[in-house]
Amino acid sequence: MSDSEFEILAAEATPIGMICLRQREIAAAPGTFATEITLDHQFLMSSENTASERELTARALALHPGDALRVLVGGLGLGYTAHEALRSPRVARVEVVEFLPPVIEWMQRGLVPLASELAADPRLEIREGDVYGRLAAPPARPYDLILIDVDHSPAEPLGPASSAFYGREGLAAARRHLAPGGVLAVWSYAESSPFAAALRNVFADVRVESVDFENVVVGDGETNWLFLARD
Numbered sequence: 001m002s003d004s005e006f007e008i009l010a011a012e013a014t015p016i017g018m019i020c021l022r023q024r025e026i027a028a029a030p031g032t033f034a035t036e037i038t039l040d041h042q043f044l045m046s047s048e049n050t051a052s053e054r055e056l057t058a059r060a061l062a063l064h065p066g067d068a069l070r071v072l073v074g075g076l077g078l079g080y081t082a083h084e085a086l087r088s089p090r091v092a093r094v095e096v097v098e099f100l101p102p103v104i105e106w107m108q109r110g111l112v113p114l115a116s117e118l119a120a121d122p123r124l125e126i127r128e129g130d131v132y133g134r135l136a137a138p139p140a141r142p143y144d145l146i147l148i149d150v151d152h153s154p155a156e157p158l159g160p161a162s163s164a165f166y167g168r169e170g171l172a173a174a175r176r177h178l179a180p181g182g183v184l185a186v187w188s189y190a191e192s193s194p195f196a197a198a199l200r201n202v203f204a205d206v207r208v209e210s211v212d213f214e215n216v217v218v219g220d221g222e223t224n225w226l227f228l229a230r231d
Contacts, residue, residue: 006036009111012102016159019102021111035078035112037103039158047113050080051213052187052224053149057084059209060145060185061091063230068092072143072177074131075150076103079114081187085145086121094124095143097131099150104128132162135174142179153188153225154195166195171202175231186227195227203229 006024013019017040026032026048034048045053061069069092071085076098085094098104104126107115118124131150151157154166164170174184184203188195191208199206207228215222 009035010102010106010109014100014102016100019100021102021106037077045077047078047080049213049215049222050078052211052226053077053080054084055211056147056149056185056187056226057081057145059226059228060147060183061085061088063183063207063228064144064181066090066144066181069144070142070179071095071145071147072097072131072134074135074146074148075099076107076126077149078112079107079118081147081149082124083114083118085147086118086123092123096124096126097129097134098126099128099130101128130161132165132170135165135177136170137173139177142182143177144179144182146174146177146182146184147187148185149187151188153190154186154192155190166192166198168198168201171198171229175202178230181230183228183230185229188225188227191225192227199227199229204231205229 006022009021009023011018011020020038022036023033026034034046036046037044067090069090071091071094073082073094073096076096082094082096085091106112151162157163196208209226211224213222
């Protein structure tokens with residue numbers, strides 16, 4: 001299987017398009033396979049490029065000095081954002097909210113690289129649902145960290161339901177779900193000055209940070225962006 005070819009592991013129609021789990025051998029590293037998720041044939045993520053997902057969690061944790069932390073993760077994906085949180089002994093609970101049932105099923109069936117490790121951790125709970133709807137509703141419980149890794153960027157959401165989240169009112173609603181000292185962290189493939197401005201209208205401390213990494217699938221450098229906010 002060449003770098004331009006891939007094997008379909010699973011595919012299913014969803015309300016936002018055809019979601020596909022596939023695997024390809026990396027040309028630069030024969031014998032190494034990348035597991036990928038696409039939506040309507042548009043690339044979403046790869047198991048070989050996880051630096052920015054992990055940094056989203058790591059940098060949010062670095063901003064919070066507490067212990068026994070409760071973490072809410074928006075978007076399961078291939079599980080790397082949640083996995084990084086579970087690596088910390090300061091984390092007591094990780095709740096993942098995933099909108100697409102097939103993505104949860106792939107994890108349950110062991111089709112993704114981290115499946116067995118995540119399933120073995122009793123601190124993890126994966127729920128089907130709309131994390132943006134959760135954050136727009138009145139809070140039921142406070143979280144110390146809220147990590148959002150769903151859309152391509154604030155300007156390019158995967159569906160219309162998330163658009164309100166990126167404005168001042170949506171962020172103010174999300175802020176109510178944070179415990180004192182809590183951190184909101186949002187992943188994006190692109191920088192977004194309007195989103196940074198909206199965050200600064202709601203939170204006292206806002207940081208926009210880049211993550212540079214080598215995209216081993218395409219053999220080129222890449223930059224993703226993290227938005228971190230707290231009071």
